[in-house]
Amino acid sequence: MKKNCLITIATLLLFHALQAQSQKDEVRKIFDEALANGQSYAMLEYLSLGIGNRLSGSPQAAAAVEYTRERMEALRFDSVYLQEVMVPHWIRGHKEVGRMVNSVTYGSKELSVTALGNAVGTGPDGVLAEVVEVQNFNQLDSLGKEKLEGKIVFYNRPMDPKHISAFQAYGGAVNQRVGGASRAAKYGAVGVVARSMTLALDDIPHTGTLVYEEDIPKIPAVAISTIGAEILSSELKRSDKLKFYLETHCEMLPDALSYNVIGEIKGSEFPDEYIVVGGHLDSWDVGDGSHDDGAGCVQSIEVLRIFKALGIHPKRTIRAVMFMNEENGSRGGKEYARAARENGEKHLAALESDAGGFTPRGFGVQCSNEVFSKIMEWADILNAYDLRKIVRGGGGADIGPLKEQGTVLIGFLPDSQRYFDYHHSEADTFDKVNRRELELGAAAMASLIYLIDQNGL
């Protein structure tokens, strides 16, 4: 009896060791395939240079839906389909103007600005007003209506360069852009100029979403380049007679019909368990959205392509999802989660790549202690590919709505240092993407999806 028991234990241990070795070998094959035959870069080239930027509701967004659908069909995924979603349809109109007037040094001088997404426009008459500079909401609140009424509020708190993760620096400053307009409008301000969300000192303005609070007047708002912000701040110190002229032509049209694009490989053992890998297909209307988030979309398609190329038949159903409208509404992510719930689909895990196509560092995981321990069992396999940063916390705006269904949420973590040099600006273009960094990211994502699929969570 005791002998039988020992034999059983030995057999189990052997089985476990063989299985671990086989998975380790498969991950090696995934990286080989991505590095030798990867198609992420070629797909991104088409999405970025062939289609260009893809704001929700735009013709280019529709073209991107069609391109990724066709691409996944050409790759013969088991099933490729569109999921309808109504999206906000904001348009910039013709180019905005931001001009300092009455400055001591320059007299009248244009500074580089870009309208914030979802903002109302000034119309052709523009807005001309004195400027009040603040660093944060507390300072704004303490100035109050008396000092702010009729003024343009200039939010000028820089991202803190001392953070190692550029995303943390972003998180510490972005409330100015997202909530600054309504906060200022409460005190009667007539416009907002917000310092661009970047750690670089240059003349490129960075747009991004603004959210108006209900029942508060909607006032126009622009981002100003960091160099523009430095000039404006310095001129404000020289003269309180300085005014700023703001002219934007943006407007919000009625919601438009668009789609999430979904491709899947059917699971062989548990077809009713789903693992999602995704990015968002929409981008801002400046640059071509290569890093944000063309990269995440093509990497997600590439994960499934690699599976097929290597003849990996997943146990669970693996879905590549191109979410629509992450940037100015997150409607695609919300609709995907709503439909998943309605259809009773059990989503084991969702992995989002929305931090750029840079060299991979690891993953951030939002899950229980037990699940995290399980993932850490794969650390040795992942270490060999320099995926050494497996940390708690993370996910993504599009997969976030799946959380309440118990889905393990995972954010792909590429290196963050260059991200905000390009983010939401004319500088986010295909030439900023390195082929190997992008393909390595896809391999990293495919490897983790593979390990989750094989071992469960």
Place this chain on the structure above:
Amino acid sequence: MKKNCLITIATLLLFHALQAQSQKDEVRKIFDEALANGQSYAMLEYLSLGIGNRLSGSPQAAAAVEYTRERMEALRFDSVYLQEVMVPHWIRGHKEVGRMVNSVTYGSKELSVTALGNAVGTGPDGVLAEVVEVQNFNQLDSLGKEKLEGKIVFYNRPMDPKHISAFQAYGGAVNQRVGGASRAAKYGAVGVVARSMTLALDDIPHTGTLVYEEDIPKIPAVAISTIGAEILSSELKRSDKLKFYLETHCEMLPDALSYNVIGEIKGSEFPDEYIVVGGHLDSWDVGDGSHDDGAGCVQSIEVLRIFKALGIHPKRTIRAVMFMNEENGSRGGKEYARAARENGEKHLAALESDAGGFTPRGFGVQCSNEVFSKIMEWADILNAYDLRKIVRGGGGADIGPLKEQGTVLIGFLPDSQRYFDYHHSEADTFDKVNRRELELGAAAMASLIYLIDQNGL
């Protein structure tokens, strides 16, 4: 007695914990200083844009010696001085020509080539010969004199993209460039065209050092862009009548006087123990040598600047060394080690940054098991800055000669993916360097030097 003993142990443990916390805090300050006030980027801007490329023996190399000396004096390091070293003085002369002749598709067509460093020139008459393509030395050897005499040998083995570290891919292919000429000359070949050492497919040729074996005829040699290599290879398959015309004007002049540039902060407890941090000041004569290795030089100066800015008084003497002539002779590294031995200087550790100014990943350490265990005790501190890759093996060409003196050799490991896109080519320019990535590298280096200095090895 027993009680006293416990108190002693408790005191020691407390002391150790306080010391660890204090070192952790100091590393945080090092990163804060580098990210908020770092000067690496500004120094590199001058070195790259103000001076330009710095081949050994060139006027620009002399300017770089003077600039870094002045910079370190301006930073008021305890001592700044030059160390004489005679360096090879190779010059490219006017631009090289590489031309396919008799190709089926193109007839006569120029392809992008660059003379290899230290190579002899063809002179104005050039060399015109049939071309034999090989992938490796075995294949070359098996062809022998009969097939190779009077021919140009075309080495066309690509770097293997499946390596995760681009340096490993380089290591697996670079023998073609370094040793290919003499190997081919043994069989009577009259010239060499070597595929550029890069993982990118583009039209930029990458130079680099060639070493002639003694007593073998020196034949001219160039690197060809990877696109050029693909075209040449494809045309060779279409016709064996194809010839290649090679014209280079390079020559080796007599050795020239140059210098290693050294700045130091004197140790407060063990001034006779030395810790070196360095890069190499020379570069190839194409591009401006920003990544290779302007980055390593300015980061090394920055390490000492950060120490002074934070009021860190090191226990050991810390030296920043700009080594001269790493690229085509390594004379500076050899001279530095020779002088250290002659002066009886005990070198505890040497850290070299010569892998580009990219985002830091960690360090490679060449040392005993005991020393490695000691360094791994700092892993938690370093992890917080994403310096998660602390591995065995590494160093650098300039610090290598210190090995026989028992010095622990450490190579700084930035991310390697983009390095060979630029390496030794016109593309290695200042605009390819990201400020934060560069400054983070300096902070990583300063932190490790600080920990070694405080704790010994």
